[in-house]
Amino acid sequence: MTDGISESYRALRFAAEAEARGRQSRETVVITVGAATCGRSAGALEVIENIEKALNDNSLTARIDIVGCAGHCYAEPLVVIAVPGQPAIMYSQITPDLAPLLIRNYLAGGDMCLEWALGAAEENDLIPPVTMSPRFAGETRRLLRRCGAIDPLNINEYIAADGYSGLSYALSGAPEAAIENIKRSGLRGLGGGGFPAGEKIELVRAAPEGMKYVICNADEGDPGAFMDRTLIESDPQSVLEGMLIAGYAAGASEGYIYIRNEYPLAAKTIGKAARQAAELGLIGQNILGSGFDFEIKIAQGAGAFVCGEETALIRSLEGKRGTPRPRPPYPAESGLHGKPTLVNNVKTFAYLTWIAANGPGEFASIGTERSKGTAVFALAGKVRSPGLVEVPFGATLREVVFEIGGGIPPVAKPSQAAGEIPVVIKRRFKAVQIGGPSGGCLPEEALDTPVDFDSLRDAGAIMGSGGMVVMDEDNCMVQAARYFLEFTQKESCGKCTFCRIGTKQMLDILNRIIGGAGRMKDLDNLSELAERVGQGSLCNLGRTAPNPVLTTLRYFRYEYEAHILEKRCPALECEKLTAYYISLERCQRACDACVGSCPTEAIYTRSDRLKAIDQEKCIKCHSCIDACPANYDAVQRVSPILALPEIKPDKTGGK
Amino acid sequence: MTVYNGGGLPSGEASLIENYTYEQTQHRQAAIEIAARYSGSSDLISILLDMQEELGWLSREGMLEVARLLGMSETTIFGVATFYNRFRFTPPGKRRVQVCMGTACHVKRGGVILDLWKRRLCICEGETTADREFSLEQVACVGCCALAPVTVINKEVIGGMTTAKVDGIMLQRELEREREEKSGAGIKTEEQDAAENK
Numbered sequence: 001m002t003d004g005i006s007e008s009y010r011a012l013r014f015a016a017e018a019e020a021r022g023r024q025s026r027e028t029v030v031i032t033v034g035a036a037t038c039g040r041s042a043g044a045l046e047v048i049e050n051i052e053k054a055l056n057d058n059s060l061t062a063r064i065d066i067v068g069c070a071g072h073c074y075a076e077p078l079v080v081i082a083v084p085g086q087p088a089i090m091y092s093q094i095t096p097d098l099a100p101l102l103i104r105n106y107l108a109g110g111d112m113c114l115e116w117a118l119g120a121a122e123e124n125d126l127i128p129p130v131t132m133s134p135r136f137a138g139e140t141r142r143l144l145r146r147c148g149a150i151d152p153l154n155i156n157e158y159i160a161a162d163g164y165s166g167l168s169y170a171l172s173g174a175p176e177a178a179i180e181n182i183k184r185s186g187l188r189g190l191g192g193g194g195f196p197a198g199e200k201i202e203l204v205r206a207a208p209e210g211m212k213y214v215i216c217n218a219d220e221g222d223p224g225a226f227m228d229r230t231l232i233e234s235d236p237q238s239v240l241e242g243m244l245i246a247g248y249a250a251g252a253s254e255g256y257i258y259i260r261n262e263y264p265l266a267a268k269t270i271g272k273a274a275r276q277a278a279e280l281g282l283i284g285q286n287i288l289g290s291g292f293d294f295e296i297k298i299a300q301g302a303g304a305f306v307c308g309e310e311t312a313l314i315r316s317l318e319g320k321r322g323t324p325r326p327r328p329p330y331p332a333e334s335g336l337h338g339k340p341t342l343v344n345n346v347k348t349f350a351y352l353t354w355i356a357a358n359g360p361g362e363f364a365s366i367g368t369e370r371s372k373g374t375a376v377f378a379l380a381g382k383v384r385s386p387g388l389v390e391v392p393f394g395a396t397l398r399e400v401v402f403e404i405g406g407g408i409p410p411v412a413k414p415s416q417a418a419g420e421i422p423v424v425i426k427r428r429f430k431a432v433q434i435g436g437p438s439g440g441c442l443p444e445e446a447l448d449t450p451v452d453f454d455s456l457r458d459a460g461a462i463m464g465s466g467g468m469v470v471m472d473e474d475n476c477m478v479q480a481a482r483y484f485l486e487f488t489q490k491e492s493c494g495k496c497t498f499c500r501i502g503t504k505q506m507l508d509i510l511n512r513i514i515g516g517a518g519r520m521k522d523l524d525n526l527s528e529l530a531e532r533v534g535q536g537s538l539c540n541l542g543r544t545a546p547n548p549v550l551t552t553l554r555y556f557r558y559e560y561e562a563h564i565l566e567k568r569c570p571a572l573e574c575e576k577l578t579a580y581y582i583s584l585e586r587c588q589r590a591c592d593a594c595v596g597s598c599p600t601e602a603i604y605t606r607s608d609r610l611k612a613i614d615q616e617k618c619i620k621c622h623s624c625i626d627a628c629p630a631n632y633d634a635v636q637r638v639s640p641i642l643a644l645p646e647i648k649p650d651k652t653g654g655k
Numbered sequence: 656m657t658v659y660n661g662g663g664l665p666s667g668e669a670s671l672i673e674n675y676t677y678e679q680t681q682h683r684q685a686a687i688e689i690a691a692r693y694s695g696s697s698d699l700i701s702i703l704l705d706m707q708e709e710l711g712w713l714s715r716e717g718m719l720e721v722a723r724l725l726g727m728s729e730t731t732i733f734g735v736a737t738f739y740n741r742f743r744f745t746p747p748g749k750r751r752v753q754v755c756m757g758t759a760c761h762v763k764r765g766g767v768i769l770d771l772w773k774r775r776l777c778i779c780e781g782e783t784t785a786d787r788e789f790s791l792e793q794v795a796c797v798g799c800c801a802l803a804p805v806t807v808i809n810k811e812v813i814g815g816m817t818t819a820k821v822d823g824i825m826l827q828r829e830l831e832r833e834r835e836e837k838s839g840a841g842i843k844t845e846e847q848d849a850a851e852n853k
Contacts, residue, residue: 041799041812073801223757223796261704261741262797302700302739305795319699321738380759380800387801433758469758483761487795493738599771599818619774621767623818 004289009168012280016159029062029107030088032080034148036069036233037265038226042076046096051079054100058108068234070148071227071388072135078148080121081106087124091116135385138404140366142374143350144227144390147234152269155276158237164282166356170245171290178249179205182352185360186372191217191308191345192435192464193540194371194453197352200342203332204250207340212252214243215336215343217313218259218266221305222436223487224467227376227388228346232259232266235350236273240296242349244287245356247294250342255296258313261303271298305437305491308465309539310335310343312493323493324539345465347376367393371452377434381469382427384409389468391451398447401432401470408472413630423630427472430571431556435464437484437491438544440551441477460551462544476573477556478563482510484548488541498536502529503545510549515576516640518564527553567640575620578639581647582611582624586634594635597627612647675716682717685709690724699725703736712743740795748783748790750828752776755805757796765804768816769793772806775825788828 031051035044048064055062072078075092079102082088089112094102098116105111112127119130130136150157158164170178183198204212216239220228232239243255259267274296277283285293299317306312307322314336316322335341351373355363364372371393377400380386384406391400401407408429412422431441440461442449449459456463471480489503506529509522530546530553537543553560562568569577582594582603589609602617603624611634613624628635638644675683689705699721706717713736722729736742754769773779776789783790799805802814806821813820 038799038801041802041805041814073799076801221795223761224759224800226796226800262794300701300704301741302704303741303795304739316700317697319697319701319735321735323738378800380803381762386759436758467758469762471762475762480762483758597819599774599822619767619770621771621818622764626817 005171008288016156019156020160027084030082031062032065032067034069034078035066038073039076043096044077047077047099050096050099054103060107068147068152069230073387074385088121090118090121090130092118134403139390140374140392141390142354152234152236153272163237166353167241167244170356175249181360185355185363190347197348201250204340204342211339213336213341214247214252214255216257216349218346219301219308220260221308222465222467224380224469225378225465227378229263229266231346233269236270238350238353242352245352248292253293256299258299261301306493306541323495368452377466377468379405379468382408382472383470393452394450396448396450430473431471433469435462436467437487438547439464440547443555476569476571477552477559479573481548481552488545496537496542498533499542502533513563514574516567569639572637572639579641579644580613580637583634583636584610586632587611588632593627594624597623679716682714683720686717686720696725711747748787750789750808753792753794753807755797756793759800759803763803768804771818771821
């Protein structure tokens with residue numbers, strides 16, 4: 001039977017490789033455009049349209065490949081042009097307007113337009129490859145290796161890139177051998193909890209015979225995290241393959257992918273991918289002739305953060321309100337429809353595929369002692385090169401934020417004189433928030449923390465889903481804590497009293513502090529409430545909800561104290577504690593930039609032609625600061641409000 | 656008090672249905688068609704999602720019909736529907752403005768953008784303007800954090816929002832409205848319609 005399986009796989013692989021060769025052998029120019037959700041919002045679909053038009057206009061022929069996203073969000077829309085005989089070049093930020101120019105200059109005119117290039121996509125003697133830049137060199141790509149390299153909607157490209165070899169290997173052995181493989185690798189669930197993946201599958205396997213389910217948790221609700229979406233949109237087959245392997249190992253026959261409602265493209269992509277796999281006999285009855293049957297269904301969520309919790313997710317799949325229930329019994333014993341159920345995150349399934357194909361030893365070769373393999377982070381916020389970053393466990397936060405992410409971008413301000421370079425103002429790092437609303441804010445001192453499940457927990461944050469938001473000195477930490485708490489408070493399902501009412505009380509206290517009416521006793525109350533909410537809640541939403549408050553209290557207590565004692569916001573962000581004014585010494589009579597930028601018409605021109613802000617109308621939106629030319633820098637902020645300098649009234653007294 | 660008897664119409668509601676308006680009947684019909692595609696109560700969320708996709712919102716009449724077809728109580732249906740953020744119970748505007756309030760957008764002053772939308776449209780989040788032109792929603796992360804702050808209008812993602820862009824979109828709408836009025840007060844003649852379809 002074993003021979004039969006590898007035989008059927010070889011046949012599939014042979015056909016896929018033949019198709020791939022057919023594609024490559026032709027001597028044509030290949031233009032690759034990344035068009036996942038983020039690429040599309042940056043205009044990738046228009047880029048493709050414009051490229052087609054430009055090819056027509058210049059009577060050129062080229063093949064356009066539409067691929068997923070490589071996670072380099074800062075470079076979207078990303079275009080790769082491979083001309084036969086020349087190295088493939090990766091171009092960043094090719095907007096719809098730029099695309100026709102690039103085609104004309106390069107393909108018709110022979111000018112490579114290196115000023116737009118990120119680098120060469122492969123090693124060569126002419127152009128430095130992108131792999132030499134820190135953004136690429138610092139990463140170890142395992143889960144994301146195919147993202148942005150293959151067409152997600154063509155299963156043959158996946159198979160030709162070693163796809164489904166892991167499944168064929170797993171099916172050739174006993175399910176127990178597959179479990180042993182996963183246990184030996186030391187893989188821990190990548191949904192945030194870090195439960196050993198092999199043991200979880202073993203628990204489901206050990207449950208009494210009968211109907212068993214596998215659920216892929218793609219309800220990626222953490223604001224700031226988007227790696228699950230990218231993986232599904234760019235390499236859906238690897239997730240399906242992982243589910244098949246898990247299903248075989250656990251003895252399950254049906255799988256569900258519970259996908260977040262906000263991800264319509266991901267749901268469409270994986271639906272198509274599953275149909276293609278079913279056509280080749282990789283999903284369905286008697287897979288690869290092994291006698292193993294497995295069906296995969298796609299289910300869409302309806303927008304509830306708590307449904308990322310496994311018991312809530314199962315209830316939602318059953319068509320009920322997504323409220324968590326006490327564990328045990330764990331889903332491994334009694335899950336969907338009361339049957340044993342294996343629930344894992346998207347990344348965990350994709351990693352099962354990787355382990356089956358490359359072996360557990362290879363997997364465990366990188367990482368720390370207790371966290372093996374790689375972690376994927378979604379880097380966002382005040383960082384130069386945001387996007388997905390895959391690093392081995394044990395890399396430090398500093399490496400991720402400063403080396404790979406490029407550090408804090410300076411603020412560029414326009415200069416008054418035409419043609420002059422914008423003035424650049426450097427910004428300082430303040431904190432990095434890890435793990436979404438359940439995570440914590442870590443300060444500069446903690447930047448040398450290695451990223452793994454245990455070190456992050458000790459520092460007060462969690463691995464969570466891997467969202468990583470960088471904040472600079474313009475961000476108020478009390479505001480940050482309030483933001484996350486507001487999110488969890490809104491998303492609390494209301495089942496546990498502490499979570500429902502406790503988070504509301506904490507939010508009220510934070511709002512008071514931000515509004516300038518805080519008392520010192522509030523800080524003690526906050527800590528106490530935080531502890532109680534953590535203890536008195538059933539699921540991880542409530543248990544970890546106080547984390548942002550606890551970590552900001554721990555690392556940024558002085559900011560809270562400044563808000564309470566001095567009525568001052570050190571980051572000049574809190575509206576009620578900050579005032580904007582225009583310095584008369586710096587303001588120029590000939591300039592009107594701020595007046596037009598103000599959305600509430602709070603800025604008026606005095607009779608001496610200088611500008612002033614009507615404090616009553618000002619909403620502190622920052623537009624005037626952005627608009628004021630850097631060489632004047634006349635709009636100033638001050639906190640506390642009492643420090644507002646008295647502006648000399650003009651003769652007419654205003655208007 | 657209405658009593659349910661195995662999926663039949665609750666007593667006293669038959670006459671209610673006869674008095675339905677066009678929109679109410681439309682919602683009821685949609686519920687019947689969509690529920691027929693699914694097997695039962697465990698597909699409730701999918702049924703409601705499909706209904707919202709088709710009609711834009713969930714009306715009382717639509718949900719009543721679903722309750723009847725699935726043999727579940729109205730409160731269960733309403734309880735499930737209100738639990739999830741996705742469902743809306745008021746008709747959406749022609750332009751659905753969704754302001755992203757994800758972490759990255761928050762850090763990049765997304766709150767100011769939401770504030771300005773409220774100010775310009777004179778409505779709060781979750782509401783629709785009186786002319787049903789605009790509706791405003793606050794959404795959790797739409798997943799394009801690198802483009803923060805983000806506003807989604809009718810599924811079109813607009814990245815790098817500024818206060819000026821909000822005003823720009825409002826102005827664009829204003830110009831369109833003027834053009835419509837010029838070309839015959841919004842009522843299209845058949846020839847115009849055909850020309851546009853070409």
